[in-house]
Amino acid sequence: MSRLVLGTMNFGPATSEPDSHAIMDRAHEHGINFFDTANAYGTLMADPPTGHLGLTEEIIGRWFATGGRRREKTVLATKVYIPMGKWPNESHLSALNIRRACDESLRRLGTDYIDLYQMHHIDRKSPWEEIWEAFELLRQQGKVLYFGSSNFAGWHIAQAQEAARSRHFLGLVSEQSIYNLLTRWIELEVLPAARHYGLGVIPWSPLQSGLLGGVLRKQRDGTAARSTSKRVSAALDLHRETLEGYEKLCADLGEDPAHVGLAWLLAQDGVTGPIIGPRTIDQLDGAQRALEITLDDDTLTALDRLFPAPAPNGSKPAPEAYAW
Template identity: 75%
Template sequence: MSRLVLGTMNFGTVTSEKEGHEIMDRAHEHGLNFFDTANVYGARPGVTEQIIGRWFAGGGDRREKTVLATKAYLPMGSWPNEKFLSALHIRRACDASLKRLGTDYIDVYQMHHIDRNTQWEEVWEAFSVLRQQGKVLYFGSSNFAGWHIAQAQEAARSRHFLGLVSEQSIYNLMNRWIELEVLPAARHYGLGVIPWSPLHGGVLGGVLRKREQGGASRGDSGRSADALAAHLKIISTYEKLCADIGEDPAHVGLAWLLAQDGVTGPIIGPRTVEQLDGSLRALAITLNSATLTELDELFPSPAPNGAKPAPEAYAW
């Protein structure tokens, strides 16, 4: 699969269906074959999957050329069995996603969140049925703690089932918490790690430079604005570092993730074709050791006794 993952969260909200189709066309032109979505994405639940499904229906081996990942867990309605990871909801959610996506199988079916009230035996039994039926090839997790990954894998092992193949976590220079337990667990169990929010909601995307140039940025609103206000000096230093090496901050943020051990590919969420084209620059950037050290000093790892990587940092 491609080193960058096309995130479709904007399709059906800030990005129209026509633009979404153009972005997916361009992704294939560039060799980006891994598309990530979820059943709740869109102006209302299911809309984004429907947009992707209508794109697949355009033919040209679009589906065959795509590694397709979607998710289930969050509420799709107000009734009790329209959410979480009960066997009933897993079955219904998968069938509904397949219908909206216009396909007969999902490459990677992801749990959008841990379900603390459903036993792993029930979850894996439901997933094994989906795999036996040919509806899902692989299973992944999202927003899991390292302990959850270990629980899931050991429960799968007891059933002689493959278990998880991927974990999708928030991970970027400003949010490195997964380095404590999630990354080590993923490496131990052989899971690919797919970072979401690689630019911390736009804060790492050159927000200060764009502000000076009179442009708009995602980093200027909502939680991103709060993060920017709290770390203004650090972000200013980061943008200067990027300028010194002649690269865009957004591309440096993605390149840093690509350089991390265990990361399969960060999710980019372009709202336009132009944004997609620009993101590809990250694939050509190799950050040298001096730059990586500067970034570590500017955005230090949360691991205790930082001389050692987690989880060994907890030992002495």
């Protein structure tokens, strides 16, 4: 699979359908074959709301329908869990919702199988026996090839894998988690668990909502493209000094901060590929630079000083950070 993953959350509410199709075509031109979506993508929280649940999958499905072996060339990942309605069994991971949600995703995507079907979140109420039985049936029916998790803790991964092992089932093959220079908590347990069980790791929000994309420089030169939410503004104020040091380091390297942030993730042990969510073709084209950057040891050390790894027991790496 490609080292960069095309995230599609902007398709529909933030990026028009024709532009979304053009981005997917350009992704294939760049050799990006791994596309990530979710059944709940397609709405933008606004007043009034824009789009509708499932719109993103519909846009991808209509792109597949244009031919050119687009579906065959794509490793397609989608998700289940987020409520798609207000009635019972229209959300989470009950056997009935898994069955219905998968069929609806297949219909919207215009395909007869999903390469990677991911649990969008842990379901603390549905027993693993029920979840795995439902997933096993989907695989037997040829509707899904592999299963993954998203936003799981390390012990959730262990729970899932040991339950799957008891059923002689493959279980999870990947974990999709927030991971970037500013948010490194998965290094404590999730990354070690994923490496232990042989799971690929797919980081989402690799630039922490744009904070690692040169936000200070863009504010100074007036090129900031997106409105800044209260949450992002608060994070910017909290990390301003660190981000100033980060953007200076990137300037000294002669590289864009966004590309350095992606290159750092690509250099982390166990990372399959970060998810990029371009709203435009230019953003997609620009992200390719990250694949060409090799960060030397001095640069990696400097980044660790700016963004220290979480370590509850001094500077030891996880999982040894918890003990001696």
